[in-house]
Amino acid sequence: MTRYFRLRENNATVTASFDASHKWGLPGVHCPTCKLTWATAGLLYPAVDLTHLPERREFERARPEPFAEFARLRELVRPLAPPNALLLPGTLFGPLVGKASGDFGAFTSLGNLPWVVRKDAFERLQAEGIRGLLGGPTELRFRKKNPPELLELQLEPHGQLHPDCIPPDVPPPCELCGHRYFRLPDEPILDAASLPPDLDLFRVGNFATVSVVTERFMHAVQRLELSGLTFHELPTR
Numbered sequence: 001m002t003r004y005f006r007l008r009e010n011n012a013t014v015t016a017s018f019d020a021s022h023k024w025g026l027p028g029v030h031c032p033t034c035k036l037t038w039a040t041a042g043l044l045y046p047a048v049d050l051t052h053l054p055e056r057r058e059f060e061r062a063r064p065e066p067f068a069e070f071a072r073l074r075e076l077v078r079p080l081a082p083p084n085a086l087l088l089p090g091t092l093f094g095p096l097v098g099k100a101s102g103d104f105g106a107f108t109s110l111g112n113l114p115w116v117v118r119k120d121a122f123e124r125l126q127a128e129g130i131r132g133l134l135g136g137p138t139e140l141r142f143r144k145k146n147p148p149e150l151l152e153l154q155l156e157p158h159g160q161l162h163p164d165c166i167p168p169d170v171p172p173p174c175e176l177c178g179h180r181y182f183r184l185p186d187e188p189i190l191d192a193a194s195l196p197p198d199l200d201l202f203r204v205g206n207f208a209t210v211s212v213v214t215e216r217f218m219h220a221v222q223r224l225e226l227s228g229l230t231f232h233e234l235p236t237r
Ligand SMILES: [Zn+2]
Pocket: 031, 032, 033, 034, 035, 036, 174, 175, 176, 177, 178, 179
């Protein structure tokens, strides 16, 4: 039985910071069905590159759009995204662009969403055979000389929280835009049958702000003494 852990930043060990945002994104949406205007948080595809998309400028500014316009833009990105990628309003792509300062350890995050990793740490995890390890470039600018080489991990959405995590009075997702809101329980439980059997890191498919790793990933990080992460076990059912 694989054990799973929620990934969080370890503020006690991180001495670096960055102020950056992703280069491209899908707009938010005004949905004519559920009447909401919204954008998701946590769907990040840093390895998806829109550089060669003629319409790339339409992905540079965050704003809500009518559903039809959102859907048009989503179809432009789909061929560049991983197969069957979840592409909700507000999904972000490409490198983090902005300023960085301080001494970067192995891992640094901003609110447990983007996971920035030093290239040397990434390569050591690769050598350990971590499954599903994928890094995208970053465009973080430093004032100092010899800045570290930094990547951002691409954690793709897979699996679900167990249905018991969703209060019974929460309506099903909107048929048009996919919107569904519920609060993350204090002790989330993963739906065992839905979890990807061949990945050591991913985001929860119906709660993408939750980053999950296997014990295999955790043990590799501990063995290599890579800094910046804490692990909290998530039960499965
Ligand atoms: Zn909707």
